[in-house]
Amino acid sequence: MRLKRGDAAYEQARRGAVWNGRTPDRFPDVIVQAETLADVVTAVRDAAASGMRIGIRSGGHSWAGNHVREGGLLLDVSRLDQLEIDRSAMTAVVGPGCRGIAGKLAERGLFFPGGHDLDVGAGGYLLQGGFGWNGRVHGPACMSVDAIDVVTADGELVHADEHNHSDLLWAARGAGPGFFGVVVAFHVRLYRAPAYIASSLLRFPFEVADEVFSWVDDVTPTLAREVELSLFVHRGESGDPEIIVTAPALVNSAEEAAEALAFIASCPLLEKALEVVPNQPASLSDLYAGVGGLYPTGARYAADNMWTHAPASDLLPGIRAIAESLPPFPSAMMWNHWGGEWPPRPSMAFSVEDKTYLAVYGVWEDPADDARYASWPEERMQAMAHLSTGIQLADENLGRRPARFISEDNLHRLDAIRERYDPKGLFHSYMGRLPSPSEPLGQPSGT
Template structure:
């Protein structure tokens, strides 16, 4: 007997195996990598059984919690894959502004629960993003320029270690593993069963502005966006999404969309924070110009999802940079010239100036975040579009300070995602908690 949970494990070749494998990838591009067995865990006992089986049979272990892992780094040949998406519990303590949530809890679902109780958390921008991988890799989400990456609001983690021990980690207990859990991403060497979160008061107002420009004005708008980085109110997410159409606005031509949420205590404050968008020197040439309108998170989730369609294939890549607009523009022009059809897109995000962060494995970020989301629906188009994100980011890599693990492409383009000091410490902590290398590490690293 395997000792694995009956009815919830699938060996390669079993009926139900391929359905279980494919279900761990949210989009259509499921890599040709095959775990030996998939364990659909519902509690810590299932996890421990999976770990014991792996150790007894010489397998490595990977974990998936569900979400938008474009690269599907959890799929490894010959591994035991622990699917913890069913650990989706959530307990909210309104008085203490705390929550205990499972890795399989959807971020948008948690946000809805919190909104009803007047609370807030910097959850991810897309529906379907579960908290497990999102929090491990850092977590850029709603209002993160105020609250920081979501991992800064993780005040404790419950972890099953490589030897099957269940421990609670925080700044006073197993502090080194707690440090690693906030930024190690898919290279974390344990199985998180619960996150303990710090919550915040729900902002009274969510407002937005919308300015849409044709690609022909790219030089002007990106130069302007780069120049105002230090001036943008931290309550504003200044993001520009370039795509070959914007269906939500009825536009089918190539367009750069500056549509940015602002969270504030009043409509007046939100409108004031968003006024900076009117300072773009070509604002009068915008195809759409909406200086301010009230909105809400459910609407924003719907807008975000128009760029992420589960029946499409995706290949992504990204970079952090502090380069000037003049240095970035040649690469940006090539990105726009070669962009696949919608919903493929190019994201520009004004993130900095970066404040001093807590001591955690998450340790690489910069003034500007650039991310490419190549997409196609017909599998025959893979040869045409699959390399778009990778090749463009590789061409601009001399301007990068690193990448973010959220939308990584490490298996095909290894890149720096943590500081040298953090990587050295991660190796030390891994050696202490997983000396035999039971857990798979990142698919690539420098």
């Protein structure tokens, strides 16, 4: 379907292309909802011929609505949502619109480090890195992408792997919203599903934040890679800030889970906890449900983030400022442990990561509160920028707060590859980026 600005169904398609209830105030000239690969090729060739720049939408979960730009073409590939599994080869071909891949595979005893939310599209998720279930075991999900099928700026379908168009594959593993082609399929490696899943939870009043975060600093060096330790600071039922510690373990037996989660039961702060769930059998659906509750559909969102290896004592002043200024539940700060002994990283565009991931999510319902809350995440992250070693593209906010998302060398290489595959800039790139030390200061661009 091809919709022009002014057509009756245009506005519904524009709003429907963005998962965030806060649709950006940007209006593409044309929206194409591709049903087939041929539709994608035609749309790219038409856009090139008529001088329209292209924004691409798979699952529409970019918090910033990066794919919705002013003018040009919005190419919606969410209907390309195939999941073709080759069980004997332990591989799958995944369409960019495929959602909840880990959940779909779990039914078949298979596994992929898919995102924590059932609804995120494979397209944007895999291109930006992909921080999913058992991400510390398998690395960012883009490491499990062996090849991609891409429609390039000249409207050609290209298969990129380690041997052919290897630069395109290199770029697709981490370029995120700066990728310059339409990925119509990802060829991914699959894994055996963890045979046993357990979850655990601690809930604390925020008053004990110093003790909780320094305990966390103490235990993280010993954590099994199958444990995903996260802390959420949000307003509890009373309206006061509280800290939820969650630690799912995706392992192979109850014994392994007990060993991996022993640190919860032996936490020296249990007496100060408001709730203690030391180790409870769970399913992947349970884990998805827990995450889903934090991100109500239709709400208005703003997000920002940072990587850091700063100790709790350095982070706490910023965390306290976040707690004091929290918008209503489920707005939250998420602290996530990503460090440890990572599996070796291949050469890929993805190149910025650190021990700890901090993200701030503002969530509200009333458009009248936009002015009040929309800048909260970036203000909080800006205040802690001196402790940051970069950002994740998953929760990027580059249009409002440019930050480092890729190493300097990789950014140069990415630019050079883009120049080769998309010399006329047919595909929109990042909404903002830091200038290289050698470049003059640039302004973030919202279009």
